[in-house]
Amino acid sequence: MANILVVDDEMGIRELLSEILSDEGHAIQLAENAQQAREARAQGAPDLVLLDIWMPDTDGVTLLKEWQRDGLLTMPVIMMSGHATIDTAVEATRIGALNFLEKPIAMQKLLKAVQAGLTRAQETVRAPALAPRPAVAPPPEDGALAAGVPFSAAVPQAHASVRGAGATAGEGHMFNLSFDLPLREARDAFERMYFEHHLGREGGSMTRVAEKTGLERTHLYRKLKQLGVEPGKLAKKNQ
CATH class of the missing domain: 3.40.50.2300 (Response regulator)
Known part of the structure; x- marks a missing residue:
C-alpha cells in the first residue's frame, strides 16, 4: 500500500x-x-x-x-x-x-x-550511491599516436578516450570511459557524454539537439532525464 x-x-x-x-x-x-x-x-x-x-x-x-x-x-x-x-x-x-x-x-x-x-x-x-561519472581526462600526447604507438599503450589499460565527434580544433572534449563497466553502464556513460557534448555546442537548444541527434523532442527530454543530464545547467555553463 x-x-x-x-x-x-x-x-x-x-x-x-x-x-x-x-x-x-x-x-x-x-x-x-x-x-x-x-x-x-x-x-x-x-x-x-x-x-x-x-x-x-x-x-x-x-x-x-x-x-x-x-x-x-x-x-x-x-x-x-x-x-x-x-x-x-x-x-x-x-x-x-x-x-x-x-x-x-x-x-x-x-x-x-x-x-x-x-x-x-x-x-x-x-539503490546504492551512484558511481561517479567518468572523469574528464587529458588527451594522449599527439606524438604518441603519430609515432605509431598502439592505441592500448596510449590509453590507460581497460579505458578508452572518446573525443566529441565532429568537434573542431580546440573544442573537442576527451573523456575517460572504462571498458570494465557492465555494457549498460558503459552505454549510459557514453550517451551522457554524447548528449552533453551536443547540448554544449548548441547552447542548450533542445530543438537543434533533436535535429542533430535525430530524436523527437519528447523522446529526447525523456532520454536526458533518464541519463540525469540537465539542459538548463549546460546552457548556463556555456554562456
Missing part, C-alpha cells in the same frame, strides 16, 4: 482518482489547490503525487518548481491536464516530473503510470 497525494481543483476528478486508487489498496490524500498540497507535503513526503497543471491559485508547474527549488521534490510526481501543450508537459518533465497524463485519464494508463512511479521510488530508496 502506498500513500498517494492527489492534487486537482475539480472535485469530480479528485473523487474518481481517489476511488480507483483506493480500490487498488492505496491510502489517498486529497488537495484541491496548491496551498493544500504544500500543507500536505509539509506533513511528510507521500510515496507519489498526482498533480494537476491548471489550478486557480498556483499552477502545478509552478508548485513543482517550488518543491524542486526547496529540495522537497523527493517523491515521484505525475502531472495531469486536459489543456496543457506539449511544451508545458516537456517543461514539467525537465523540472522533475516523472510522467504526464492527459485528461480524461484512462484507468489502465493511470494504474500503469502509478505503478511505474511507485517502482521508481522503491528503486531510488534501495
